[in-house]
Amino acid sequence: MAIISRCKYFRWFVSACIFAWIQLPRIFVGDPSWSQRKIGGSDCRAYVQDKLGPASMSSxxxxxxxxxxxxxxxxxxxxxxxxxxxxxxxxxxPDEIFWRLQQEASLTEVGRRQAQELGKQLQTRGLDAANVEWVELLSSEAPRCIDTMLAVQEASNPGHPGHSVKTVKTEAAWMNATHRPREEKEAADEMRAIGWQSIMERLSSGERITGYLSLDEAVQKLRNTSLTVKRRPNDPNVGASLKPLEMILVCTHDVILYALATWFMEGMAPNKPDFLETALxxxxxxxxxxxxxxxxxxxKCPSS
Structure with a gap:
């Protein structure tokens, strides 16, 4: 009888473990100085520093x-x-839950310090809002992007109110609004199944994918979002800015930077962007x- 009772409790224990495994996906942060990255098709760990990388410093x-x-x-x-x-x-x-958790992944303390370092570098180099015209701050809707932008802004001009951060769905620049629910659902399902990076790599190779714009069309949408941003009507400097340069700051994801770089490099494979990797x-x-x-x-600039 005791053996049967122990077996019953063991089965309960195993069932509870399986339930927890399914219901509570493992969100692993651990030492925030380590990041899991995909290199050459295999998973490994690469050390993540608080400081900006050489490519960002060059930018x-x-x-x-x-x-x-x-x-x-x-x-x-x-x-x-x-x-x-x-x-x-x-x-x-389930893939759908995994996808949602990936989208909601938060900025770590290391990530916050990285963003603060970018803000400090902008201030030190006279590229803060006090010295150049920060026309607009744009961010992906992902909380980690918004938090990154806020940390950059605060570190670049500590103690002073800054611009509000406007959220834009940067990923949507690649989606083709067909207004056909079935096609749009197929596109969303494929994105969840294989991930944004695979989608971007296929688009970068010239492949047409149902529900997605071509690389040229997508870049044009991003261009319309960023390069053509107008100054606010209530901006006191409209018409006669004495500052030497206008800047629009955009915080986005690695896949967006990767695809932009691929478009400009005309098919060459760019390096995958690191955290806080900066492009101009x-x-x-x-x-x-x-x-x-x-x-x-x-x-060459597009004719229209």
């Missing part, structure tokens, strides 16, 4: 040069959010310039 140095160039009126400064919580997939976790996008003399990974790429 800031380039931005200083652009500030002094009177031919340049506006630069879009695009950066990936800071280090985020790691959501690990397990065999029992501006127009000059009928050409569009994109500075990423310590390299500058140039394409």
């Amino acid at each position: 800031l140095e380039k931005l200083e040069v652009l500030r002094e160039d009177t031919r340049i009126q506006r630069v879009v400064v695009i950066f990936r959010h800071g280090h985020k919580e790691i959501v690990e997939k397990n065999a029992f976790l 996008w501006w127009q000059e003399g009928g050409q569009e310039h994109f500075y990423y990974g310590s390299q500058e790429f140039v394409k």
